[in-house]
Amino acid sequence: MFDDRSPIYQQIADQIKADILRGTLHADEQVMSTNQYAAFYRINPATAAKGFALLIEEGVLYKKRGIGMFVSQDARQRLRERRQELFYVEVVDAMVAEARMIGIPLGEIIDRLRRAEGEQPR
Amino acid sequence: MLVDGEDPFENPRTAAGTCFIRDEPDLVPSTVDRVLRFAGRFRPTWDHTYAQALAARFGLSPDKRVGALSRGMKSALGVTIGPASRAPLTIFDESYLGMDAPARYTFYEELIADYGRHPRTVLLSSHLIEEVDALFEQVLILDGGRLLLHEDTDVLRARGQTVTGPAEAVDRFVASLTVVGEKRLGGTKAVTVYGELAEDRRRQARAEGLDLGPISVQDLFVHLTREQGSPR
Numbered sequence: 001m002f003d004d005r006s007p008i009y010q011q012i013a014d015q016i017k018a019d020i021l022r023g024t025l026h027a028d029e030q031v032m033s034t035n036q037y038a039a040f041y042r043i044n045p046a047t048a049a050k051g052f053a054l055l056i057e058e059g060v061l062y063k064k065r066g067i068g069m070f071v072s073q074d075a076r077q078r079l080r081e082r083r084q085e086l087f088y089v090e091v092v093d094a095m096v097a098e099a100r101m102i103g104i105p106l107g108e109i110i111d112r113l114r115r116a117e118g119e120q121p122r
Numbered sequence: 123m124l125v126d127g128e129d130p131f132e133n134p135r136t137a138a139g140t141c142f143i144r145d146e147p148d149l150v151p152s153t154v155d156r157v158l159r160f161a162g163r164f165r166p167t168w169d170h171t172y173a174q175a176l177a178a179r180f181g182l183s184p185d186k187r188v189g190a191l192s193r194g195m196k197s198a199l200g201v202t203i204g205p206a207s208r209a210p211l212t213i214f215d216e217s218y219l220g221m222d223a224p225a226r227y228t229f230y231e232e233l234i235a236d237y238g239r240h241p242r243t244v245l246l247s248s249h250l251i252e253e254v255d256a257l258f259e260q261v262l263i264l265d266g267g268r269l270l271l272h273e274d275t276d277v278l279r280a281r282g283q284t285v286t287g288p289a290e291a292v293d294r295f296v297a298s299l300t301v302v303g304e305k306r307l308g309g310t311k312a313v314t315v316y317g318e319l320a321e322d323r324r325r326q327a328r329a330e331g332l333d334l335g336p337i338s339v340q341d342l343f344v345h346l347t348r349e350q351g352s353p354r
Contacts (some may be wrong), residue, residue, distance in 0.1 A: 044257055
């Protein structure tokens with residue numbers, strides 16, 4: 001279920017962020033409890049709690065005492081901005097490096113992007 | 123070893139709060155239902171409804187005789203008694219023996235869910251490290267009866283890594299590190315190191331074209347115990 005690339009709590013946090021970005025989890029919607037999460041993924045509740053603590057620290061989730069954890073109003077917007085900042089470094093620069101390494105001319109990529117722009121109504 | 127600050131050997135005070143499930147559970151020769159009732163009689167914290175639900179999940183019928191149970195089903199009865207006892211200290215000593223993979227996963231799921239509802243101390247020993255390491259908050263590694271280490275699982279996981287790349291560059295990089303294992307494939311070398319790597323060292327590794335990879339608790343366990351020269 002989890003790879004060994006990063007700590008499990010980091011992966012849990014990433015999954016919840018992905019759910020928010022995809023729109024599966026909405027603003028002010030309650031997320032599963034740490035115990036539900038732990039039982040579902042067969043992980044220690046303390047590990048799940050670490051993931052949630054991370055999200056609260058980053059302002060992605062907020063806590064209602066005695067009730068549970070909810071998605072922050074501006075979580076999606078903030079996550080999008082952060083991911084947009086990383087996009088050029090992590091996705092575009094990495095793609096350019098890969099293309100150079102295996103000999104794909106950048107012009108070919110640009111053509112393909114143009115075609116994608118034409119096909120995909122945005 | 124102390125339980126609650128006391129020597130647990132033949133100690134009625136600590137025994138009442140301890141549930142110990144061995145690899146071959148101690149079962150009175152009777153039916154599943156009566157074994158469960160019998161186990162509950164010694165436990166002030168026993169939850170009989172939960173015991174029955176767990177037994178049903180493992181496919182244990184109440185009127186089945188314990189003597190007729192397979193090895194795996196006997197273990198399943200053991201790991202029914204363990205969680206249902208709700209004892210402040212519950213010990214599972216390789217209690218999974220003979221259980222097939224789906225039954226073991228049911229056990230882990232139930233254990234974690236019940237632990238979430240009723241937090242308490244659970245000690246679980248296992249040789250199947252890969253399938254249980256995510257359950258643990260802390261890990262103790264025993265080797266030949268000796269305590270090799272006791273660490274937070276996450277800390278332990280962060281301690282080990284593999285360094286892979288051209289043999290020469292790898293050797294240079296790991297010269298000052300604790301190497302617990304190495305493999306070679308042609309000009310490529312993969313070395314497992316034990317110890318935390320500071321961020322500047324990680325950057326240095328990347329700059330030298332070396333791949334840093336995580337290592338599983340199981341691999342770490344293999345490396346840490348193999349090097350000690352203990353008999354297998």
